[in-house]
Amino acid sequence: MKNLTLKIGMVAMAGLVFTAISCTKLNEELYGSKSVSTGGAGSASDLNGVYAQLNGQTNQANTYALQEHPTDEMMGPTRGTDWGDFGVWRKLHTHTWDAFHQQVSDTWDELNTGVYRATQVINTSGVSTQNKAEASFLRAYFMFQVVDLYGKAPFRDPAASSDANPIVYNRSDATDFIIKDLEYADTNLGTTAVAGHASKAAADALLAKVYLNKAVYKASTVGGPFTFVADDMNKVITYANKVIAAGYQLAGPGKYFDNFSWNNSTLSQEIILGLVNTSTNAPANAHNRWRMVMHYNQSPSGWNGFTTLADFYKTFEPKDERIGGSYPGLTNLNGLTTGFLLGQQYGPGHVALTQRNGSPLIFTPNVDLNYSTEAQGIRVIKYFPQPKADGSVNDDYATNTYVILRYSDVLLMKAEAIMRGGTDPNGQTALAIVNNIRTTRGASELTALDAKALLAERGRELYWEGWRRNDQIRFGTFNDPVDQRPSVSDKSRTVYPIPQRAVDSNPNLTQNAGY
Structure with missing residues (x-):
């Protein structure tokens, strides 16, 4: 079984509680303040604290909300007095958020905290190669989400003076930073997926996703047009093929929902990166998803x-x-x-x-x-x-492993890279890859494949898994009208604003265009 799971024990959670009690200055430092404790890190417990930061990905708000609610597959309707919430969900779906939006601010804090904690581990003197590689992967994941959502990334070296404001990487430079972290992780992580640790396959899958979106992140204008170059698409194919060679398999006919069941950690061979929950310890409880x-x-x-x-x-x-x-x-x-x-x-x-x-x-x-x-x-x-x-x-301790990276996503990324001009050394075609997924899922074969059909297939396979906004932006449909949003939105909406309090507190941060 090729499942990679991240299991956070009670000791790590206790450490996270302590961190939460004392992290006010940390959060302020990340986004502009000038005081933070930068004590040593790098032990197994410190690394577990970075892993624990991933648990926030299971929240129905924050990263998940920003990636799903503005798309063509999710909305949060107000029902009388229920779900009004000062319009936060409606504003996401209608693309009318601003720099004071609660989810925009909270997500910025959560993701950048993950980047900082991972950096503490990486920069510790004497940190083991294994811990550094895992922390490098985790930092890359958090920064990938920051770059995807906000278009720029603040960065604080824990060794920097407490009086120094965090530097800010532009989108292009931050993308290069992420790739470098993932290449280090890919080189130094083990090939075996072990519960609680990242693996080469996870690094390969995320590298494929970064290269697939590189045209978006390197574009001279936010929202496009995008130029997908063959070298980047070939990188996607290379890393996808590494994942394929690791032995993952699509869930068989009639087994699609085994990927998300209460015992998916044993039933599914598609989970590349996931967060484990048990009947006694469920730090990444997926119960909010139902x-x-x-x-x-x-x-x-x-x-x-x-x-x-x-x-x-x-x-x-x-x-x-x-x-x-x-x-x-x-x-x-x-x-x-x-x-x-x-x-x-x-x-x-x-x-x-x-x-x-x-x-x-x-x-x-x-x-x-x-x-x-x-x-x-x-x-x-x-x-x-x-x-x-x-x-x-009784779902207080729901045992579903929460999925972050999944094998079928990798296959669809490979198909897209081929469609966009890449060449597969194994000779597969984009249409054959997509039809293999479709027939396995009980759908009819397609006779041709274009961008519209591939985006639709990614939607059918990966709906509500937190990738739809990312996909729609890459395919150029994110700003199109949908039911309940009748007008085309401005391309500036393909990135969120930097939270205003972050801009106010760090002179190195400038607000994104259009906000």
């Missing part, structure tokens, strides 16, 4: 929040297993199905559920971003809980 969509009267009781868009749902063929349906051990006990929830919903014992007013709980395709009823909108169940024998669920 609670953020499920109705109050479903089991477990949800928060009745986010939905997909009807137009996105319509891109699936009826026989495509990725659209969802019954799942053994879930639906027969709990009534919940996987994938897209549409129509009458059922609970344990196959009891037809009702809304709070007693009317049938029938999820409908129509949804209004500003004024939805509690049953409007198609819900999405990608991860799902493990029911008890009576169908009830």
